[in-house]
Amino acid sequence: MEEGNRVQLTSAEITALWTSYINDTAIACNFKYFLTIVEDEKIKALVKHAFEIAQGNLKTLTEIFNKEKYPIPYGFNLNEDVNENAPRLYSDTYFLNYLHQASQIALQGYSMNLSVSVRADVYSHFSECISQLINFLREVKELLLFKGLYIRSPYLPIPDDIDFVKKQNFLKGFFGEKRSLVGTEISNLYVNFQRNAFGVATLMGFSQVAQSKEVAMFLFRGVEIAKKHFDVFGAILKENYLPVPMTWDSDVTESTAYTFSDKLMMFYTTSLIALSIGFYGTSMAMSPRRDIGLNYVRLTAEIALYAEDGANIMIKNGWLEQPPMAPDRDELIKK
Incomplete structure (x- = not known):
């Protein structure tokens, strides 16, 4: 496998890394506020885990940028862009649903990033992001189910046999x-x-x-x-x-x-x-x-x-x- 520091980053790779850094700095601000407000211990544990994942991702991304001598994006700052001592704005239920929605969106984004990554260290980073997120998303879904908050999509009847579309009005x-x-x-x-x-x-x-x-x-x-x-x-x-x-x-x-x-x-x-x-x-x-x-x-x-x-x-x-x-x-x- 190629050495990560011997191959220049492609436009797709640097864009994926840059965007991930911005997103992780933004989401870290949210998690910092959530941690000071959330009361439910099970939800708090998930928020803390998510915050640690974001912080770990930022550390890895910073190392790659420094190795490339690429300017680290400014992004968002935990001291400038969030007031962790602000009164409660959202309920604990919202925080749990936020983790669910954000994880699904991030999983799609990381999958796209992995598909355009070739260099070993970049590929490894996004592969690890997906692995972490898959496990985290499972924990979020299980807690939603446990609390009776998971909204399942509708069920469909089981057909008697296979069938094929026969009329053009299928499209109308x-x-x-x-x-x-x-x-x-x-x-x-x-x-x-x-x-x-x-x-x-x-x-x-x-x-x-x-x-x-x-x-x-x-x-x-x-x-x-x-x-x-x-x-x-x-x-x-x-x-x-x-x-x-x-x-x-x-x-x-x-x-x-x-x-x-x-x-x-x-x-x-x-x-x-x-x-x-x-x-x-x-x-x-x-x-x-x-x-x-x-x-x-x-x-x-x-x-x-x-x-x-x-x-x-x-x-x-x-x-x-x-x-x-x-x-x-x-x-x-x-x-």
Whole structure:
């Protein structure tokens, strides 16, 4: 196997490392606050474990950056971007659901990072991240099940035999009779409902503690968009006599005290928007019924505009750290 320090990092590898560092500094701020507030001992143990994983990842990433003499990203700071002594903003149940949602998202991200990693030390790092996260996610699911908080997706009847699609109306959905939902459509509608419901709770809390009026209004706009989206997904499930997941609005307290920096909350929000665009694209590809696909197209366009407004706020305030970029050849020639 190749020696890690003899091969230059590829654009994919340095981008994966850079993004992971930013994400881990951000998530560490959340965990530091959670640890001072959480009361349930079992949830607290999981939060502590997650915080230790993030800190370990940052140590490894720092070592790789230093070995490459690559500037370490600024990211987020435990002393600047979180007030660990702030009053409770979310319930313990929210913290557990946060660990569940964040772990699922991170697992997908690490899988992508591993697939583009070639150099031995980078491949080893992301492989270890996945291994740790698989075990951690299992612990989170088990605690959710133990507390009766895990929301299972709907069950499907066992067919009598295999069958094949015989009519073109399998794809239709705008007019006339609509066929029942297939498993992939149900799964994606269900998880997209849950993600938006969780987004409502997260952004509702963020909007209450934002310091800037502009940021507060932007975050509250996100609450309204997420509510609209889970209403759309919930309506389709109801039309097909399928259960609709619960929401987490009640897990947010009335605190308005400074808890997280506006920079950190804007980062989380714009990251969630970017993830939603990716999730909707995948869901659209996995939804043969045309009316469902059209809904994903329409909702994606809405959050893409929201994302642009968020990016403009971050740029205006100097909060958007520049990711690794190719050299500007035109600028080099001018110099």
